Amino acid sequence: MTITRTTQPHRRNPAADNRTTIAALLLAGAGLCSATEPPARPTSTAIEQEATRAMAATGAQGLAIAVVDDGAVVHVSAHGKRNAAGDPLQPDTIMYGASLTKTVFAYTVLQLADEGRIDLDRPLAAVLDRPLPEYPDEDRYAAWSDLADDPRWRNITARHALTHSVGFANFGFMEPDGKLRFHFDPGARYAYSGDGLILLQFAFERGLGLDIGAEVQRRVFDRFGMVRSAMQWHEGLATNLADGWRSDGSPEPHDPRSRVRVAGSMDTTIADMARFAAMLVRGEGLASGSRAAFAAPQLPITTASQFPTLQPELPVERRRADLAAGLGVVVFDGPQGRGFMKGGHNDSTGNTMVCIERGKRCVLILANDVRAEMAFPRLVAFVLGETGAPWTWEYGGMAFWDGSDATVRDVRTGSGW
Numbered sequence: 001m002t003i004t005r006t007t008q009p010h011r012r013n014p015a016a017d018n019r020t021t022i023a024a025l026l027l028a029g030a031g032l033c034s035a036t037e038p039p040a041r042p043t044s045t046a047i048e049q050e051a052t053r054a055m056a057a058t059g060a061q062g063l064a065i066a067v068v069d070d071g072a073v074v075h076v077s078a079h080g081k082r083n084a085a086g087d088p089l090q091p092d093t094i095m096y097g098a099s100l101t102k103t104v105f106a107y108t109v110l111q112l113a114d115e116g117r118i119d120l121d122r123p124l125a126a127v128l129d130r131p132l133p134e135y136p137d138e139d140r141y142a143a144w145s146d147l148a149d150d151p152r153w154r155n156i157t158a159r160h161a162l163t164h165s166v167g168f169a170n171f172g173f174m175e176p177d178g179k180l181r182f183h184f185d186p187g188a189r190y191a192y193s194g195d196g197l198i199l200l201q202f203a204f205e206r207g208l209g210l211d212i213g214a215e216v217q218r219r220v221f222d223r224f225g226m227v228r229s230a231m232q233w234h235e236g237l238a239t240n241l242a243d244g245w246r247s248d249g250s251p252e253p254h255d256p257r258s259r260v261r262v263a264g265s266m267d268t269t270i271a272d273m274a275r276f277a278a279m280l281v282r283g284e285g286l287a288s289g290s291r292a293a294f295a296a297p298q299l300p301i302t303t304a305s306q307f308p309t310l311q312p313e314l315p316v317e318r319r320r321a322d323l324a325a326g327l328g329v330v331v332f333d334g335p336q337g338r339g340f341m342k343g344g345h346n347d348s349t350g351n352t353m354v355c356i357e358r359g360k361r362c363v364l365i366l367a368n369d370v371r372a373e374m375a376f377p378r379l380v381a382f383v384l385g386e387t388g389a390p391w392t393w394e395y396g397g398m399a400f401w402d403g404s405d406a407t408v409r410d411v412r413t414g415s416g417w
Contacts, residue, residue, distance in 0.1 A: 098344025106328020244348025334388015
């Protein structure tokens with residue numbers, strides 16, 4: 001049964017050539033591990049009480065949480081406020097999806113691959129009618145003309161984009177001179193890049209003539225009854241809309257994103273995203289091979305943390321051997337076996353989705369207060385038990401809530417992922 005409740009708080013290169021071998025070795029290692037039994041799922045009342053405690057400890061003003069068990073949504077609740085006026089956050093409140101958008105897009109890409117519309121390992125240049133740098137620069141995409149003197153754009157594939165191994169920074173506009181450039185050969189290593197996914201969107205729209213907003217609407221939102229989700233702002237979303245709170249406690253209005261951007265333009269609700277998470281762990285809508293590849297290790301992750309995106313790689317002996325890029329998610333092997341996760345973040349938003357393949361179990365959290373991120377490891381473990389999710393890698397040096405009644409504070413800010 002789904003519980004919906006609202007409560008208020010008490011306040012081709014060598015790396016690419018070796019990809020299949022690496023994935024096979026990691027998968028084999030995962031199969032040899034003895035997964036521990038998951039704990040019993042807490043009651044809805046206990047989950048709600050823990051969410052309220054988390055908000056009190058972190059100062060977060062709004063948080064929504066959903067639980068999936070055996071591929072079915074079993075809990076959805078919203079806590080706190082949706083705006084500075086004090087209106088309650090509800091399960092159908094519109095919240096910013098941030099980079100959970102990327103996983104929704106990845107699911108769409110894999111459907112297209114199943115239909116033969118795209119080959120994940122064919123260079124995207126092959127579907128374009130002219131060299132990439134010759135296309136006019138458009139705000140909705142990126143300045144491809146910046147790549148005119150570097151031919152490596154010819155080698156980028158959809159798999160590179162989905163595994164964050166294109167070679168770009170997160171966004172070209174974040175470079176010191178504001179120009180898009182390569183930092184390594186496509187496929188050589190993991191480095192989170194929104195512009196890599198924007199390039200894949202561009203190839204679909206300019207090369208294949210697809211409307212990605214319409215494709216996501218049809219293939220995901222309509223298919224799974226996500227009636228209050230959209231890739232582009234429209235006035236129908238204005239009713240029951242969440243603003244956000246920054247790390248210093250100041251409010252920030254919701255940003256109505258006027259363009260479809262697969263790196264992070266989605267607005268959604270906790271109820272809608274719970275349906276999506278359930279679909280993911282069930283594998284619904286994908287061929288069995290695509291679903292297996294989605295949560296299989298495609299490329300090792302070799303850095304101490306996800307951000308900054310272009311930090312040096314760790315020595316081999318210091319890397320987490322089970323941590324890798326999947327297709328639109330990060331995959332890991334923990335005490336309960338294989339899991340995958342995806343985060344979403346901006347200055348006033350914190351989102352996370354953590355799923356364990358065994359038992360088809362997930363916890364999804366959407367928070368309209370970035371301070372809630374400090375409680376994510378505790379809340380996920382409260383529901384799922386110890387998963388092995390790479391929280392320190394995902395959030396770097398963040399101070400996490402330990403479940404006590406003591407308050408915890410983190411003053412860092414970030415540009416979004």
